Amino acid sequence: MGEKLTIDSTLTCDVLVIGAGGAGLRAAARIAEKRPETKIIALTKVVSPQKSHTTTSQGGMAAVDPRDPEDRPLFHMFDTWKGSDCSADQNVIKKVCDLGWEEIVWLERHGMHFSRTEQGRVAKRPFGGHMLNFGEKKASRACFEADRTGKGIMDTVWNESLKYGVSFIGQCIATELLFNNGVCIGAVIFRYPEGKFIAMLAKATIMATGGNARMYLVTSNCRGNTGDGLAIALHAGLPLMDPEAVQFHPTGIVGPGILASEALRGEGAILRNKDEEPFMERYAPTAKDLAPRDLVSRAIMQEIREGRGLYHEGHRAQHVWLDLRHLPKEVHEKKLQEVCSFFKRFVGVDPQKDLCPVAPTAHYQMGGIPTNEFGEVQRDPNLIVPGLFACGEVAAASLHGLNRLGTNSMLELITMGSVTGDQVVAYLRDSEEPQGLPPDAGHIVFDQFSTYINSQGTESYAQIRDSLRTLMQEKVGIFRAEKPLIEAIEKLKELKEKATRIPPGTASLHANQDLWQVWELNNLITVSMTIAQGALARQESRGGHYREDYPARSDEFNYHTLVYMPRFGEIAFDKRPIDMSIFKAQGERYELFDYIERKY
Amino acid sequence: MSDLYVITLEISRYDPDTNLSWIQSYQVEARGILRFVDVLRKINDEQDPTLAWASSCEHAQCGSCGIIVNGKPMLACELLVQNAVAEFNTHTFSLRPLNIAPVIRDLVVDLEKAYDKVHQIKPYLIKPAPPPEQGDEYRISPETVDKYVEATRCINCFCCATACISSHRHFLGPNATMANIVRLMDPRETAKEERMETLYREDGVYRCHTSRACSFVCPKEIDISHFLALGKEGRF
Numbered sequence: 001m002g003e004k005l006t007i008d009s010t011l012t013c014d015v016l017v018i019g020a021g022g023a024g025l026r027a028a029a030r031i032a033e034k035r036p037e038t039k040i041i042a043l044t045k046v047v048s049p050q051k052s053h054t055t056t057s058q059g060g061m062a063a064v065d066p067r068d069p070e071d072r073p074l075f076h077m078f079d080t081w082k083g084s085d086c087s088a089d090q091n092v093i094k095k096v097c098d099l100g101w102e103e104i105v106w107l108e109r110h111g112m113h114f115s116r117t118e119q120g121r122v123a124k125r126p127f128g129g130h131m132l133n134f135g136e137k138k139a140s141r142a143c144f145e146a147d148r149t150g151k152g153i154m155d156t157v158w159n160e161s162l163k164y165g166v167s168f169i170g171q172c173i174a175t176e177l178l179f180n181n182g183v184c185i186g187a188v189i190f191r192y193p194e195g196k197f198i199a200m201l202a203k204a205t206i207m208a209t210g211g212n213a214r215m216y217l218v219t220s221n222c223r224g225n226t227g228d229g230l231a232i233a234l235h236a237g238l239p240l241m242d243p244e245a246v247q248f249h250p251t252g253i254v255g256p257g258i259l260a261s262e263a264l265r266g267e268g269a270i271l272r273n274k275d276e277e278p279f280m281e282r283y284a285p286t287a288k289d290l291a292p293r294d295l296v297s298r299a300i301m302q303e304i305r306e307g308r309g310l311y312h313e314g315h316r317a318q319h320v321w322l323d324l325r326h327l328p329k330e331v332h333e334k335k336l337q338e339v340c341s342f343f344k345r346f347v348g349v350d351p352q353k354d355l356c357p358v359a360p361t362a363h364y365q366m367g368g369i370p371t372n373e374f375g376e377v378q379r380d381p382n383l384i385v386p387g388l389f390a391c392g393e394v395a396a397a398s399l400h401g402l403n404r405l406g407t408n409s410m411l412e413l414i415t416m417g418s419v420t421g422d423q424v425v426a427y428l429r430d431s432e433e434p435q436g437l438p439p440d441a442g443h444i445v446f447d448q449f450s451t452y453i454n455s456q457g458t459e460s461y462a463q464i465r466d467s468l469r470t471l472m473q474e475k476v477g478i479f480r481a482e483k484p485l486i487e488a489i490e491k492l493k494e495l496k497e498k499a500t501r502i503p504p505g506t507a508s509l510h511a512n513q514d515l516w517q518v519w520e521l522n523n524l525i526t527v528s529m530t531i532a533q534g535a536l537a538r539q540e541s542r543g544g545h546y547r548e549d550y551p552a553r554s555d556e557f558n559y560h561t562l563v564y565m566p567r568f569g570e571i572a573f574d575k576r577p578i579d580m581s582i583f584k585a586q587g588e589r590y591e592l593f594d595y596i597e598r599k600y
Numbered sequence: 601m602s603d604l605y606v607i608t609l610e611i612s613r614y615d616p617d618t619n620l621s622w623i624q625s626y627q628v629e630a631r632g633i634l635r636f637v638d639v640l641r642k643i644n645d646e647q648d649p650t651l652a653w654a655s656s657c658e659h660a661q662c663g664s665c666g667i668i669v670n671g672k673p674m675l676a677c678e679l680l681v682q683n684a685v686a687e688f689n690t691h692t693f694s695l696r697p698l699n700i701a702p703v704i705r706d707l708v709v710d711l712e713k714a715y716d717k718v719h720q721i722k723p724y725l726i727k728p729a730p731p732p733e734q735g736d737e738y739r740i741s742p743e744t745v746d747k748y749v750e751a752t753r754c755i756n757c758f759c760c761a762t763a764c765i766s767s768h769r770h771f772l773g774p775n776a777t778m779a780n781i782v783r784l785m786d787p788r789e790t791a792k793e794e795r796m797e798t799l800y801r802e803d804g805v806y807r808c809h810t811s812r813a814c815s816f817v818c819p820k821e822i823d824i825s826h827f828l829a830l831g832k833e834g835r836f
Contacts, residue, residue, distance in 0.1 A: 047654075047711035050756060051662040065736070108737040111725040111788065113745065113752045120739030148753065151661065155752075159724035170712045193704045222656045255633065258659040314633035338753075342659060345678055347633070462645035505649035510616045511705035513644075513652040 005446040007188065008196040010437060013041045013167075015424060016186050016202035018174045019229065020044040022054035022150070022413035023392025023420075024208030025157035025166070027375075030421025032164030035428065040166045041200065043189060045224045047170045049158040053210050053222040054413065057150025058339060059263035060142025061410035062130060063100030071139050073097045075132055077582060078592055079139075080408060083129040083292045084366075084401030085543035085553060086595045087242075087560070089579035091373045092397040099415045104143050107414070112156040114145050115335070125335075126266045129292040129405040129600070134592055138290055142407040147261050147338045153410055157417075172198075173228060173519070175445035177205065177236045177388070178438055184377075184388035185434035187232075188442045192516060195509025199441055203431040204424045207233065207369060207377070207390040208417070213246070215524040215531075216362030217473035218257035218317075220249055226520035227527035229394040233369045234526060235444055238379060239562040241396040241576060242367030243527070244534030244545045247404055248478050250296035251322055252361025253346055255315035260339050260358055262406040264324060265289040267331050271300065272321040272355065273308035279320075287600035294403045294544045295600060297360040301478050304359075312357050314347070321355040360478060366404050366544065367534075368396040370562065370576060375420030380562070381576040387431065391420040398560065401578075402543025445519075449509075452518050457501025461514065464498050465521055467491075468528060476532050481548045485536040492532060496525045496568055530563045533571050537561060558595060603632045605681050608692040609639070611651065614703045623694075624651075632682030636695075637665060639681065640707075652706040660819055663757025667707050668696040673759035675819045700761045700768050714758050717772050721780040721798055726791035738788050748785040751778050751827050753820050760814035760824055771807035772798075774814035778827045781805075784836035792836075805831040 015031055017024040020042040028040050046052060064073045076097045081088060108114055108122060115123040124140040132139045145152035161168075171192040178186045178199070186202040209229025213221040230240055250271070251260040265271075270278045271289055283299040284291035291299075300320050303309055309318045324332070324340070332340050332352050340351045349356055369390040370378045375397070377388040391397075392413045399412045471491050475484035499522055505514040538561060540554040541547050562574035583593035606629050614621045626643050634642075640653045655665035658677040665676040670688050685691060697707045701714040732738055754775055761773035771777075780799055783789045799805050805828055814824040830836065 046656050046662070046664060048715045048756070050715075051656050051664050053657070055755075056657045056659070056661045105736050109728060109731060109788070111728070111783075111786070113749060114737075116740055116742045116745055118742065120741045122737050146749075148661070151755070152752075155723070162719060163722070163724040163726075168712075193710060222662070223658060224656060256635075256638075256658065314631065338661070346635075346659065346680070460645075461649065506617075508617045511652055511708060513705075513708075514649045 005197065005442070005449060007199045007437070007442050010199040010201060011041065012201045013039045014203050014428060015040045016200050016205045017042040018187060018205065018207050019209035019392070019394065020049035020168060021052035021208060021210050021392060022153050022157055022410065023417040024206060025049055025161045026414050026417025027206050027208065027391055027421040027424065028166045029157055029160040029164060030418045031424055032161070032166060034422070034425045036164065038428065041169060042161065042166055043169050043172050043174060045171070045173060049161070049168060050154060052154055053225055055151045055154040056222065056259065057153070057410055058147040058259060058261035059127060059266065060125060060144035060149050060407040061104065061153065061414065062127065062141045062405070062407040063104045063143055063411060064097065064141060065101045070132060071141055074588065075134060075139065076130070076141065078134050079130050080399065080405060081593055082135070082596065082598055083403055083405040085403055085598055086558070087401030087542055087578055089398050090582040090593060091579045092399050094582055095373055095419065096399050096412060096415045099418070100411050103414045103418060107153060107156050110156050110160050112145065112152045114143060114152065125263060126290060127406040128262050128265065128290045128296070129287070134589065142266065144263065146334065147263055147336045149410060153414065173516070174232060176232055176442070178441055179236070180434060180438060183386045188445060190445065193511055195512065197442055197445070199437050201434040201437070203387065203433065204427055205388050206420060206424065207388070207394055208392045209394045211365050211393045212524070212527050213362040213365065215468055215472045215528045216477070217469040218252055218359065219362040220252055220257055220259040221362070227523045228520065230368065231523035231526045234530070234565050237564070237566045238377065238385065239370060239564045239574065240367060240530050241370035241398065241560050241562055242402060242534065243530040243563055244538055244561060245366035245402040245543060246362060246531060247293055247364040247366060247544045248297040248360040249363035250293055250300055250360050251358040253342055254312045254317050254319040254357040254359050255347065257361030258342055258346060259361065259363065260322065260342065260356070262293070264322060264336060264339060267335060268327055269322050269324045272323050273303045274310045275308065276321070279303055279308070284600040291600040292403055292405060297478055298546060300360055310357070317359060319357040319359040322358045323355055324351040325353065364404060364409060365393060366396070366398070366400040366402055368394050371395050371397050373397060374423040375416060376423060380574060389420050389424055391416040402545050448519060448522065449515065451500055452502065452515060453504050453507050455501055455503050457503055459498045459501040461502045461518055461521065464495050464502070468495055468525060472528055476528070476535055479546055479548050480535050482536065485532055488532045489529065489536065492525060492529050493569060499525060526565070526568060529568065530565055534561045534563050537573060555595060603682065605630055605632055605685060606691065607681060607685070609695055610692065611695045611707065612697060613706050616705055630681050632680065634681050636676040636679045636684070640676065652708045654708045661755065663755035664711070666698050666757045666759050666762070668698065668762065669693055673698060673762040673817050675757060675759070678819055698758055698762045700758050700773070711758065714761070715756065717776040718756055718779060721772060721776045723779045723783070725783065725786070725789050726794060727789070729788050729790050740787055744787060748782050750822050751782045753822055754778060755820060757819060759817045759819055763813040763817040765809055765811045765813055766807045770803055772803050774808070774824045774828060777805050777831065778824050781827050781831045781836065799831055808832070
């Protein structure tokens with residue numbers, strides 16, 4: 001195709017939200033509530049915000065009502081700190097845990113269909129790592145809507161954004177961020193149906209593009225979770241924080257890795273090996289099946305490695321059992337209706353009668369684009385990028401450090417979305433209209449698309465994608481070590497190079513699925529490189545990052561990793577200190593917020 | 601379970617560049633436990649990278665991958681090869697795009713346009729009841745929620761709207777109408793009159809002929825026609 005790629009049109013707005021999932025639209029709704037005249041445009045890859053990945057979240061959203069007679073926000077803060085393996089930021093922990101209940105009430109009053117107690121109040125259930133009295137016994141802290149809490153949350157923030165007149169542009173990708181003198185002034189986007197590039201000029205831009213786990217062979221993530229936001233941030237010279245912190249959820253349904261919520265274990269389900277032994281008792285004597293996800297995932301893999309797993313013929317994959325047979329019928333049919341149906345539909349087992357095959361599945365990135373506690377993106381620990389904000393899974397504030405507790409993600413999306421919205425409102429007071437497009441706007445994506453459309457190569461998209469996913473699963477997965485990580489980095493360079501030689505199926509820009517997927521594949525390889533590099537540099541084990549050659553946590557690594565990669569392979573590292581403000585304030589039981597030993 | 605099937609997919613193609621439409625046949629060897637989305641991916645990988653189809657979550661939670669398989673609208677992510685062979689008693693399947701929105705390419709339709717109808721009924725609380733005195737959440741008994749909770753499981757995949765025998769040009773459609781009825785049943789909504797006006801207007805619930813096709817095809821097994829019947833009777 002000889003045709004020159006150009007920007008087709010330019011749209012202006014006050015706030016551009018890239019990614020219309022839970023966090024992006026909570027921010028949008030917050031801004032619209034506080035400053036109704038704001039012109040907000042929210043972009044999404046899918047056809048409607050309702051189809052965002054947030055909607056697949058199942059189990060709940062953690063939040064403590066400050067008037068709760070048993071539970072306290074302080075216990076929640078401690079659990080989050082301990083769960084993170086002492087690597088989350090305490091200023092963010094405090095802020096988010098304190099705000100949680102207010103946001104539950106906001107969701108409820110704006111129409112979310114929470115499950116209820118007999119008294120008609122929002123019901124709660126236990127979840128992994130959430131405990132009373134600093135780790136004494138399990139806490140019921142996760143507010144939920146059956147096992148479709150994410151859908152309830154997503155519908156509510158989507159509906160509210162709709163109510164306030166936020167404009168949505170679907171079926172599009174943001175391909176590069178635009179800057180003027182270091183101030184972010186919007187982004188270039190590409191629309192799938194028409195195959196056109198549009199420049200979006202905005203006073204403030206919020207990145208909320210979500211996760212990236214599609215680089216793993218087994219993942220709970222949507223087809224579109226390809227780390228696009230992270231890749232465009234890297235291209236813009238911004239760092240990623242803690243990219244090595246990948247969460248593997250212990251119970252993916254064997255095969256594709258569809259999520260089987262921790263709520264199953266919250267309601268009493270038990271993991272068993274091939275001898276039907278409830279093996280978690282050996283790994284976490286107190287918390288057992290409700291230990292944090294990193295511990296449970298490693299325990300499952302340990303069972304499989306030592307020959308106590310099983311083999312699923314249909315999916316040709318190893319697994320252990322999740323036992324739900326003893327749970328009351330009501331739990332199967334109402335509280336866990338969706339997940340129980342997944343086992344029936346996708347693997348043909350009836351959880352009321354049969355054991356269910358599960359194995360860990362790549363689920364969540366704890367790291368992401370570094371922000372401060374207000375959602376402002378940082379270029380380095382002391383410098384923010386004016387006009388650019390980030391919240392939700394794509395961002396690292398960091399609430400989760402190197403391991404996230406279940407139901408803290410929904411909490412983070414909503415509270416940090418709201419906090420970021422407030423900060424954007426403050427920012428808009430003094431911000432100016434962007435003065436026109438930078439002359440080179442679009443050059444990154446034009447270059448990427450032209451390379452593909454004009455490629456004469458013979459490489460196969462499918463082979464590169466499958467090699468990447470197998471590579472990441474085997475060498476940058478739950479268990480890591482120096483040699484395989486170095487091998488992975490070399491292989492990633494090779495895959496990146498091969499990806500420039502995929503021949504186009506069609507040179508058309510209209511709804512060209514292949515073009516879109518090759519662009520995503522490049523993002524996956526880019527982000528995979530930062531994960532592997534971060535994992536190689538962190539010579540310790542902490543949270544979801546486990547090094548077999550350095551199996552203990554080390555105080556030497558009490559910091560966040562920052563990785564820069566403005567061009568593929570050109571890596572630079574920096575560090576960000578872990579915020580210890582709860583510890584330093586010397587309040588009640590502050591000693592527990594030191595670098596404590598982590599046992600469950 | 602790990603049986604290998606050889607199936608033929610006869611897929612509706614549409615090329616927006618040439619404005620041509622045709623049926624293309626693909627023969628695929630697939631394990632019985634694979635989903636139709638896996639089969640479509642296999643076609644892309646091994647035979648034809650240009651075949652376009654839509655999906656997102658691929659486990660029946662988002663409703664992006666609706667297609668018409670042998671005349672029945674369903675989610676491609678939920679249909680396993682072995683179940684398809686059993687349900688339709690054939691190894692040949694015709695795959696058509698949903699008919700409720702313009703086709704963008706092949707099996708991809710512009711659901712953004714279909715969503716207009718959902719937006720029209722205002723799925724949010726138009727006028728929420730004043731907050732309770734305690735200043736926190738509304739109290740709603742589990743029995744009250746039970747009356748409409750099934751309807752809140754709708755993911756707007758538009759399978760029901762595709763199956764509906766009332767023309768979608770003249771009807772808001774089963775899913776959008778049901779979303780309106782949910783808010784009529786929701787004790788927190790006070791804008792009941794506005795909602796009833798939408799419910800009973802020209803393209804409202806009386807367009808429904810009670811064929812129950814919606815309930816029959818709903819991938820979430822929601823009894824949509826039950827809610828539409830409540831709407832017709834005014835029993836919210």
